[in-house]
Amino acid sequence: MHTVRHHLENNSAECTCKMYEREGIPCRHILWVIKEKGLKSLPAAYIKTRWTKAAMNMPMFDLGGNLIEDTTNIKAVKKKVGHPWSEIFTCLSMAENNEDCLDDFMKLIDGFKQSLLSRGNLQASGDKGKQMETLLDCPVPEEVTILDPNKSKNKGTQKRIKGKREQATEQHQKPLRLCRTCQQMATHDSRNCIDKVGY
Secondary structure, three states, X not given: OOOEEEEXXXXXXXXOOOHHHHHOOOOHHHHHHHHHOOOOOOOHHHOOHHXXXXXXXXXXXXXXXXXXXXXXXHHHHHHHHHHHHHHHHHHHHHHOOOHHHHHHXXXXXXXXXXXXXXXXXXXOOOOOHHXXXXXXXXXXXXXXXXXXXXXXXXXXXXXXXXXXXXXXXXHHHOOOEEOOOOOOEEOOOHHHOOOOOXX
16 A cells, blocks of 8 residues: 655655655556546656656766766757758759769769868767777777677477476376286386386
8 A cells, every 4th residue: 555645736746655766757656646636648747857858968977077978959969960961962862863963062072071181180970989988998999809609509409398287287188008017007008117126
């Protein structure tokens, strides 16, 4: 039994199971109270930032407290990057059937790339090596040795181990036959009769 205290002023609730305080997820007792009160959505107080898309809109720090990446303006940057991509694809779709236009387009792209490389301090955002080194506080190895995985036996190479109950059920379902050693109708025969000498 758990007690839920519901606050009418902000529709928040407290439960004695303390699941929300421990894990940040509303328990079924609080959800039941919210449902019974006729609320159509979960109150904003129960939606933690770490469960939302906005969780990435905060700066990221390494273990030493150094700023790795400032993500506060990541949406604005993504918007700025998205527009040139759209323009590039539009130009490519317009020039795809004309080789001269494609050659001119490639010359423009190569020229812009060379001007970026001449600046010297620019690097591709896809290169995460330096960020990983900062985060782990150790250099990324140049060569990584990966061992072969352990070989597993193919399906069906071993018989399934039967439990005692299953063995007893199968034994009970066997038809009775005459044992030549004990001269009784049983589920065993003379090869595995308990009356056989030396068994």
